[in-house]
Amino acid sequence: MTTPRSAPWTAQEIATLRAWYPAEGHSVAQRLPGRSIHALQVKAHKLGLKTAHRNAAPRPRLGGGDLDEAIRLREVENWSFSAIGKHFGICEASACNAVTIALCVRRGYRPAERDQHGRLTAEGIERLRYALKKGYKGIDIQLRLGVSAACVSEQRRRYNRELLARGKAPLPPPGGGQAYSGVKLSPAKRRKVEDLFLQGLGTQKIADRTGVSRTSCTRIRARLLRRLRRKGETLPGCDAAGVRHVHAQSARFVTDEQKDLLRAMLLDHVPVQRAARELVIGASSAYRLRDAFAAELAGEGQVLPPPRRPGRARHAPVRSSSWPPASPREIYAFRRLLGTMAFDEAKAHWEETRRAEARAARDAAATRKLTFEEQLAKVASGELGITRGFVRNHLEPRRPLQVTIA
CATH class of the missing domain: 1.10.10 (Arc Repressor Mutant, subunit A)
Structure with a gap:
């Protein structure tokens, strides 16, 4: 019959625990059948008992070929630790600990110092605390010192308690306050x-x-x-x-102001593609909006006026280098401006920014020294010419003066 949880410990049980726990650890539960392993751990911690039967650090959950495969999945395939854990049937923390501890040595870092029982020594704890003071991320500390995530968290809690007791400032947040x-x-x-x-x-x-x-x-x-x-x-x-x-x-969708401006331009007999280009709207979206406007007007008994096409121009219109935005990247960047500005204000800001960038590019190109190949290309195109060399008097030989005495 199992002893109730609240049953007090007897002197004989405490003596057995003191005698055998340091050497046997959890196996002492066989000598105390009425106590669970958790109860043994709690009582041993209260008595200040520590196990001495281990002579190495705790082994990771992955080893051998599985560990090499996990490292390959992490380094080459860029898998997350959660996906690696699911692949091998272990939790995410175990996969993270196994991979980072193995990579610590493979990347040339010096693992944290441990004693013969696998516990961190004072030097190892001091190195870990130094990394905590520097604000390193937990994963970086694991990789550099070869320790588990639980070890880093426990040392952070202990160090913060010590700093608080001494009236010192707490440790900086992991990662130096940057999001990760x-x-x-x-x-x-x-x-x-x-x-x-x-x-x-x-x-x-x-x-x-x-x-x-x-x-x-x-x-x-x-x-x-x-x-x-x-x-x-x-x-x-x-x-x-x-x-x-x-x-x-989303910048991928047309704003209400753009729709209103498109409607006004269509009512003003402007062709759809020209209006879409000026309002930074895709052609497909503009035609869909045109059809929706036409259906709305038809429901009111009106007709959308036809576009006014003056005919083919002899000379193609000169497109401004700053307007309208051409590539999808520029279009999405301009639509992000529409989230905080009106259309006219965003357009003026966009044109001014692009003109400033063009001026800066021209100034940089003017001050940059041309390579020999670029100079030859400009000479071949006629932009530059070749001039005759001029006489340099200080390099010319001088004739001796002939003095005639009468």
Whole structure:
């Protein structure tokens, strides 16, 4: 019969624990059948007992060919530790510890010093604390010192308690305050990210606004989706599987102001493609909007006026180098300006910025020294000419003066 949890320890059980725990560790549970392993650990910690039967650091969950394959998946295939853990049937933390501890030696770092029992020595702890004071990320400390994530977290907690007791400033946040996927987020930060997801924003926009890494935002979104799915709900703009079909405040969509300006230009007999080019709207989107406007006017009993095409021009119109935006990258950059500016203001800002960039490029090209090949190319094209060499008097030989005495 198992002894109840609240049963006090007898003097004989304590003596057995003192005598055999340092040598046998958890195996002393066979000598105390009425006590669980957890109870033995708690009592041994209270008595200050430590095991001495280990002569090496704890072994990682992966080894041999599995460890080499895990390192290949991480370094070559760029798999996440979560995916590696699922592949080998272990948790993410175990996969992370196994790979980083192995890479510590393979990359030429010096692992943290340990004693014969596998515990960190005072020198090893001092090196770890120095890395914590420098604000290194947890994954970087694991890689440089060959320790587990739990070891880094435990040493951070102990060091912060010591600093607080001495009245010192706490340790800097991991990563020097920069966002990365392994940083621990506060509950308020998580709630802010979830609120933005519920507003229909995407992962990249939320990461830019909050400073939280994309990896952390993706994980928060996955947990939020599971909670909403249990309630029979989903995120705005997403289907039941969580796939987003409507992006809020996206630069890929036409703003309401652009639609109004397009409508005004169509009513003013401007051709669709010309209006789309001037308003930075794709041709396909412009034709769809034109059809929607025509259907709306037809419902009101009106007809969309036909475009006015003056005919083929003899000379092609000269396109400004700053307007309109040509490539998709420029188009999306201009539409991002429309999120905070009106169309006319954004257009003026865009043209001024592009003119300034063009002036800076011309100045840089004018001051840059041409290579010999570039000079030959300019001579061949006629931009530069070759001049005759001029006489340099200081290099010419001088004739001796002849003096005649009468």
